[in-house]
Amino acid sequence: MRKINGRVRTAFLFGMAVLFLALITIGGQVFAEEAVVTDFSRKNLAPCESYLFGTDWMGRDMFVRTLTGLSMSIRIGLLAAGVSALLALFLGIVSATMGKAVDSIVTWIIDLVMGIPHILLLILISYACGKGFRGVVIGVSLTHWTSLARLIRGEVLQLKEAAYIKVARKLGLSPWQIAWKHMVPHLFPQFLVGLILLFPHAILHEASITFLGFGLSPEQPAIGVILSESMQYLAMGKWWLALFPGLLLVLTVVLFDVAGESLRKLLDPNSAHV
């Protein structure tokens, strides 16, 4: 049998991961109303054909509930990753091109944010922003940009010494023109991969904060809420309430990781010939 080209295989993997995640996101949206329906005539059912993940103590279909929860996680993750990545790109470039003073301020902010335990910072911010959905979104968005910003800053510092950038400067281009025309295209692969790899973090943090009860109120389908509720029912032998949502969360996170890694392999010249 002919060995499939590594690049094709990686691209295929990437495509499948993205497709699957898109399915979860859209599926969750479609079932959003179904997910909050309670029906006491079907409570505490173990997984079966009509309820793949079983039902909970209020007769909610755990499959749609999990799907909707994950869909929300992914959408929060999308927003958070987007905001974080843009913030990181901006601060990284500013820090590396605008001179010593700006650089030290930005690095100081990065150190400050990284110095506070992540989950603590998340709780503080989401609490300050009035808990609830908004608090979670703002909290997750504002705390994930640091490592990517640092990476981009390093990259830009290195670029600055590159011959073509120096030439561009001698030709009279302004720092912003250089940044936009010459640096951003170079940074784009880094940026894209960084963005995708932010997802798993953002999703897991969204799950943790809703698990701890700082985020959404319990009737809303969020993956953290589902998991924290299921804890109470483990002792009663209702294993399906924790197992399937947990597995699906892990799967989602792993898939994002796979997507990010595949993309990196495809874009990064060092590993382009897998």
Add this chain to the structure above:
Amino acid sequence: MKSRWISFIIATFMCISLLSACGSKKEAPLGDDHTSQQTEQAAEPSGEGAKDSVIVAMGPNSEPEAGFDPAYGWGAGEHVHEPLIQSTLTITKPDLSIGYDLATDMQVSEDGMTWTVTIRDDVTFTDGEALTASDVAFTYNTVKEVSSVNDFTMLKEAVAVDDTTVEFHMAQAYSIWPYTMAIVGIVPEHAYGPDYGQQPIGSGRYVMKQWDKGQQIIFEANPDYYGEEIQMKRVTVVFMEEDAAFAAARAGQVDLAYTAAAYTDQTIEGYELLSFETVDNRGFNLPAVPAGTDADGNILGNDFTSDLQVRRAINIGLDREEMLTNVVNGYGTPAYSVCDKMPWYNSVAEVEYNLEEAKAILEEAGWVLGSDGIREKNGVRAAFNLLYPASDSLRQALAADTQNQLKELGIEVTIEGVGWDTAYDRAQAEPLMWGWGAHSPMELYNIYHTLEGETAGYSPYSNEMVDKYMDDALAAGDLETSYELWQKAQWDGTTGITQEGDIPWIWLVNIDHLYWSRENLRVAEQKLHPHGHGWSIVNNVDQWTWQ
């Protein structure tokens, strides 16, 4: 790629082992006892030879944070119960009438402003000092000044007339004072100080022997107790979450463990499920005034629930029996008032479930079905947001069931979990799923009586006649008369707070208090438990026996 998978698997295992470590830690308080120096006196599983001790598991919230000081809520707090360590002047009997503990007689003056109570002269505190009327006066003056968890504003001053007589001078007539006297434990004046709660001395049935904070409290029988012989010489109370309590019972580590309706489909070998009726009710308020703002600009009232016919339709449109089956597996009774089965309860409050009539009431009141199945009247949608405390899954389920049932009526309910930090304020405009139930008619007053110049405290409502009956009830000369007036406040034939009246609150269910109990443990007869699934069960632990 491969190494990633391996590290993922390792991480998963680490998580699992971490979780199981948490699980085993929970049971530590019991396990520790066997190995530490307390082996001798601490919780041992009661097998042979341990026929006069009992281990009871309660929820972590039951542990008295401020200790065993009545001024800081022990016995006389949000959840009332007998204080065990201290004696009280009166007691509530199983039928919730008043009996005597320390008191031998009580008289109230014609105007209701002075209560004279004589007490036993043969009672000593466990440090050997005699309990006199001055200790009683001291106790009441202290709780009046200090207590932030219970209301003592009706008392002006307590005075010891002689060694065995104490007079209570009231600030206002308060006919139900004996019910207050049943929950205030008498503390010794000579040994009371800031850390009394940690080192309580009383004259009650038990002495606190040991308190491992966050874990357990051990009580031992007071050898000099003046009352009936104490059967259970040692009582250990351990604090654990519901699932840990269940696990502890399954492991045979506790003799009696509190549990919830969700566990009732389980069985534990050697244990039976005890279910006690309660007045621990759940219900929601319906703001009875149209939406607006109060003097301070807070939002108050609700345009939909301010329609009396709407409230009546909701009251008979809810199938309480179905709710009981759905939410608590049948372990409860339908509730029609905040005080079902109490001596001051007016049984007129009881209503039949009748969906058709409920629909007819709404139709007649002009609430017409829209194309989406939800009613409407003059542009107001038949909809409200039902709040519930986010930490309470039982109330969440009740709210969800209410939502489902009211949909049949054409009323759209959305539910939302909230914290107690905002719940009280929001309940002024939106219905909230509450839990009440006390061994005192004062709760009727707190819920339905108009505050000065405003509406009632927890949900906007006001009715002059209802207010007047309750004021009269408090001013009544004796309890019997007051019961009658409390009943009239609920319904006097023309007005009140029941179905035919204003119905500003909808009561749904009384939740049975459930316990896993060793089969050979005989738990003595319980009076209807009040709100709070905690210390009430051990009110009469001294009379429990083993078979």
